[in-house]
Amino acid sequence: MERAVNDKTGARGEPRGAVGKALEVLTALSRPGGPHRLADLAKACDLPKPTAHRMLQTFAEAGFAAGTGGGQYDVGPRLLGLSAAVLAGSRATRFTRPVLTELRRRTGHTVHYAVHHADRAVYVEKVEPDQAYRMNSQVGGEVPLYCTGVGRAILSRLPEAEVAAVLDAAPLDARTPKTLTDPTAIRRELATVDTLGYVVDDEQNEPHVRSVAAPVVDGLGHVVGAISVSGLTFTLPLDSMPTLGPLVAEAANRLSATLGHGMRVVSDED
Numbered sequence: 001m002e003r004a005v006n007d008k009t010g011a012r013g014e015p016r017g018a019v020g021k022a023l024e025v026l027t028a029l030s031r032p033g034g035p036h037r038l039a040d041l042a043k044a045c046d047l048p049k050p051t052a053h054r055m056l057q058t059f060a061e062a063g064f065a066a067g068t069g070g071g072q073y074d075v076g077p078r079l080l081g082l083s084a085a086v087l088a089g090s091r092a093t094r095f096t097r098p099v100l101t102e103l104r105r106r107t108g109h110t111v112h113y114a115v116h117h118a119d120r121a122v123y124v125e126k127v128e129p130d131q132a133y134r135m136n137s138q139v140g141g142e143v144p145l146y147c148t149g150v151g152r153a154i155l156s157r158l159p160e161a162e163v164a165a166v167l168d169a170a171p172l173d174a175r176t177p178k179t180l181t182d183p184t185a186i187r188r189e190l191a192t193v194d195t196l197g198y199v200v201d202d203e204q205n206e207p208h209v210r211s212v213a214a215p216v217v218d219g220l221g222h223v224v225g226a227i228s229v230s231g232l233t234f235t236l237p238l239d240s241m242p243t244l245g246p247l248v249a250e251a252a253n254r255l256s257a258t259l260g261h262g263m264r265v266v267s268d269e270d
Contacts, residue, residue, distance in 0.1 A: 081140035149213030153226035197249035
């Protein structure tokens, strides 16, 4: 991990205060490659380990950090939720909101956009139709990758080493009677994105909830998130998947195009 600061002074050359040190720890904690070891975080922030540990414990109690065992820490749910809420209201929504709104219009169902974080997907956009019920999902909420539509769409485009870290590191919990927990069976479902362009979550995360999702990739071909259409099973029957799936995949491809995916890079030799 790179150092968060080069010395013990702030941006104006003044000694760092408690708030400045805390912000540096949060910044280091939020960097890719987590969970991070306490020793690495302390070194990155040029802090004694006991000081860094006290700060992390305070953050963990407030939900901004999470201890993952073995002296390691990761971003906590509150910090994730705040980040997602800010992103949902930022200028970035000018790209996602029109695509999601059009998909809702074409399908008549709730549409989500989620981004990838570690072994989770975090909802950053949700567009709902005018209907009697509302889905439980919330902007800023997070869901597992292995048993959700958006999660599996993301998994389908991650490098195999990252997929293995999610599926093979520890036994997977059965969140419903239909949850697949066998990594081989899950990988078979991930492969449907290659053949169909989308993946289906049939009550594997929540009873009576079904979704169909497709991955969103950036200009370098890296998966950044996924779009899904979700609904209660009686409104979203399995025989509607061949119709809805291509619409979701098309929306995901449109959003990927706005991020530069598929654009030809012109070199000086062209």
